Amino acid sequence: MIRLETHCHTKYSKDSMLPFSLLYLKCRLCHINWIAVTEHNNIQGAVEFKKYCEKKKSKLHVIIGEEIMTLDGEVIGLFLKEEIPAGLSCDETITRIQKQGGIVYVPHPYDEKRAKTVLKEECIKKNAFRIDCIECYNGRNISDTYEMKQTEIAGKYSLDFVIGSDAHTVWEIGRNYMMVNCIPDSPETFKQAIKCATFHKRECLKFSHKITKLVKLLRMLKKGNFNEIYRVIKKRFGRTM
Template structure:
């Protein structure tokens, strides 16, 4: 079986990936299980799971959400209720655990995405409650980030996983986990990643360009022209507003 962790669709503000394209690419790549982890909403995972069920359950969807806390992002897997953003890491982890879910830390080191990286002080504080942590993220622009992420995992003796962080069709299937255990419950997910082979590939730089375009289109669709203006000016000046 092939498991892909950490995927976004059109339900995230920085992706326009349609269900039909994600579904077809997954089948073509031999992917059997996928975690859908939209930014701050569970709607995308629920909708894609329903879509796959209508298609005959050829692709198993694990419900998830990538939640922005007050100190960086945390992913909850195998949850059934939306987890609101803006809570502390402790509160977010407690809510994931209340739902019987998996606490998954994405991209624990990334100089370019420092605003979304969970601060290491919280990883240390919450290490007993963290179920797994990424040692590779498909959007890391430098392999040095993978090395540093792996060191963080080993420092706190955390279970390792790799995430595709898929936002575009070209990223589907380049980072995956091969396992003989079907990860269809929290318990079997843990067993699967503990007895798995990881296959990872370097970041595809143009994918980040697509994400910028997707964010711009998202602002236009919402009528948020100030947000659009900020992105354009930031790209032109290369400075943070």
């Protein structure tokens, strides 16, 4: 059996500082065989981590992905060859994934805490025939309600289920993964693998959300984006400053 972990982020995402060395070590310790790296709006992290693993002649294999912010919420593309820009419509983003022969993957289809990034259900309904899989569980869900609603949405449109770790920190790697019985080395074998996958999931590490907020703040400080820092603090404390 093969351990497959999907929907992971590294230092190439705006809300993660996870270095390749720690990601690689944790994957090896947790016996992860295949990992889908899906940075926010870029494939560079996945491409570079794939090279990193290949240099080590490792048994850890990398699927190149991207978590793309569309006008209607986020969509993940797997097995990509070219980066897809953010800010396109859901329809256009899916079309571009398919033109590359990639997997169309819907992350966290329901999450009150991340409502701005959740793909609108009307888009899921409209494109159900073009969607290859949808998360019925996300490792960053802070409530069981989210899992139940996600499973309901997946079932409503007869979509294949996956679980995504959505890992941004080293502590989250290896907690949420799928056991599959065929090597997911292409879009075709990936789709075959998830149809008979066994899910291994664990509750959200709530402190991980605080870490990503801190990472965003540190990156804004580094860039000198003080107006944005002011806006975030003002929103957080809910008062005029």
